Amino acid sequence: MAKLTNRFWFQLHGWFSLPVWLIFCFVCLTGTVAVFSHELTWLTNPAARAGNPDNLPARPIPELVARVQQQFPTADISTVMVFEPYLVHVVAFTDHDKPYALAYINPYSGEIQQVNQGQTFIGFMRSLHGWLLFPWQNGYSVGYYLVSAMAIVMLGALITGLIVYKNFWRSFVRPQLRWRQGKKTLLTDLHRLAGVWSIWFLLLMSATGLWYLTQAVLWHADIDIEPHTPVVSAATLPNSADARRLDLAAALDIAQQRFPDFQPSYLLLPEHQRGMYTLMGGGDHIFYDRLAYTLSINPWTGEIASEKSPANMNTWQTIMHLADPLHYGTLAGLWTKTLWFIFGLLLTGMSITGFLLWHGRTQYAIRRSRHTTDLSEADYEAS
Incomplete structure (x- = not known):
């Protein structure tokens, strides 16, 4: 009975991950990259950098908005976005020849370094990870549901994995990584070791992912988590044109x-x-x-x-x-981002090693089944 129970949990552990392995791996990888989306923006786009060689104080935000208005007199400015000190401020506006544009303005020099009318890297990575670029229709996206449902997969894989891996806490005090006992043994050790050391991270990602799934359901049901922005009462509008x-x-x-x-x-x-x-x-x-x-x-x-x-x-x-x-992982800036990035890579690697182990066992089972069939046929012919 114990063997049947262990086999059941092992198979359940595999089925929590394998049917959606490719999506799960992709979500983990894009989320890992998204952790450093701001830093990668700084690295890949010089116009997004808030250079300050003269150590100038940051200019007031209204002054930066006024700079954009002077540059584009007919523009209708709608939004101002402030990021980390090493990135530009972004002023969103529309104009007669620009349906939607983002002005990248240096908060220290006041210079407009770029006008972007396309997708930003930050927005692209968050959209790719958050809802796989699926369109939003009627307040919901199938991709958002698909990604947030990965939290159930992750939590299920974690629970069943801990049940299958007896005495898992030993990996904290006596981590084992057998390099010379074959590919299968090495992959198993890597998968188990990464899983045990990532328990806290898996729980955290599962909990936040379940919240995103709950949030999607609330949005879809038109239940507001936060009230809509009020408007000025018509009765209180000033009567004077001045x-x-x-x-x-x-x-x-x-x-x-x-x-x-x-x-x-x-x-x-x-x-x-x-x-x-x-x-x-x-x-x-x-x-x-x-x-x-x-x-x-x-x-x-x-x-x-x-x-x-x-x-x-x-x-x-x-x-x-x-x-x-x-x-x-934005709690303490670069330090926690780095930690989240490392464990994001571990989680991505776990999905790959898990698939390789499953693939190896499947191939072995197929070969064994064929061998048994061949022996049975030989016995039949001999008789």
């Missing part, structure tokens, strides 16, 4: 006064007369993402119409803003 809206600098000052540790990262400007400033950013909480603070500010009165911060989030919102830093 009324002036607050500029971006004033809106940022209001946000800074409300949350002293507010660090802007994603700023949406009003799109119409009833539109509001929607300012998103991070703070001093390392476990929350860079969108944990959100303020909607009335551009006519300066009133904060709605706000969100780690102090007043509900449970769903808290999980939502904790998931990305834990999934991509």
Whole structure:
């Protein structure tokens, strides 16, 4: 009975991974690369680098927006994105000859270094890993479901693997890697060793992946995790044609006064007369993402119409803003990114070694079956 039980768990361990092996491996690999998407952008695109040889202080964001407006007088600026200090700020706008464009502006010199009207590397890698570039229709993407469902595969493979691999904790104190006992033995040792040392990482990726799957279901069901940005009430719009809206600098000052540790990262400007400033950013909480603070500010009165911060989030919102830093390893900058990258490579390697082991056993079983059949036929003919 024990042998049947062990065989059952072993087969289940294989079936948790093998039917979707190629997708699982691809998701692991793209996620590993996506961890360093910002650094790779800096490496591959000189126009995205925020060079500062003279050690100048960063210019105010409103001044950079004004630079773009001067360069493109007829442009309608909608969004400002702030990344790491070594990358440019990105100002998104539309113009009569540009349906959608991104101005890469150096935050120290104020120079517009590039106008990008295509896909960015950061956006491409996150889309490739997040939903395999499947289109979004009616608020959902089949690719997003497919990728996030890999969390079930990962968790199932982890649980069954620990059941199959008896006394797995010995790999922590006495790691074994037998180089000279054949390919199969080496692959088995590599697969087991990587799996045991990656238990924490597998649990973390499974938990965040299950959250992304839950989030997809909520989106598909039109259940809002965060409320939509409010609009200015028509009754409160100014009657005078001379009324002036607050500029971006004033809106940022209001946000800074409300949350002293507010660090802007994603700023949406009003799109119409009833539109509001929607300012998103991070703070001093390392476990929350860079969108944990959100303020909607009335551009006519300066009133904060709605706000969100780690102090007043509900449970769903808290999980939502904790998931990305834990999934991509942005908790402590380059150090945790490097750690996540290494274990991402291990996870990708585990999927490959697991497939090779399965392929080897399958080939052996086929050869054995053929050999048994040949012997049976020979015995029949002899009789």
